[in-house]
Amino acid sequence: MRKQLILSILSVALLAAGCSSMDSMKKDSMGKDTMMSKDSAPMMKDGVFMKDGKVMETMGGKTTSVMQDVMLKDGTKIMMDGTVVMKDGTKGMLKNGEMYDMDGMKSMTDKGM
Numbered sequence: 815m816r817k818q819l820i821l822s823i824l825s826v827a828l829l830a831a832g833c834s835s836m837d838s839m840k841k842d843s844m845g846k847d848t849m850m851s852k853d854s855a856p857m858m859k860d861g862v863f864m865k866d867g868k869v870m871e872t873m874g875g876k877t878t879s880v881m882q883d884v885m886l887k888d889g890t891k892i893m894m895d896g897t898v899v900m901k902d903g904t905k906g907m908l909k910n911g912e913m914y915d916m917d918g919m920k921s922m923t924d925k926g927m
Contacts, residue, residue, distance in 0.1 A: 858875070858877065859915055860872055860874065860915065860916050861914055862880065862886075862892045862913065862914050863908070863911070863912060863913035863923050864896055864908040864909060864910050864913075865910065865911075865923075867896075867910065869893075869908060871884060880892070880894050882894065886914060886915075886916055887916055887918060888917060888918030889901030889918070890914060890918045892908065892914060
């Protein structure tokens, strides 16, 4: 009996510890599921964006400066200087707050930087 009680208490403690450290899904203002980290800040989607004149990349929740040109799945290439070359060869420039996800979809970052 005592072993069952100890085992039950340990199981509940491990379950509670696991739940508190996991990221959870929350609804954003548009009603879409958004991954929320432990500190309740929304995780940024994987992609390339311009912030304060620097080309940045977010992968797996980690954001770093771009150190080499990035090729997106649709054939769009984003250069280290912010030049965007589409699959058809048309060129543009990444502006502060603009983001391309890894599929090549353009959007504005959440904060608009």
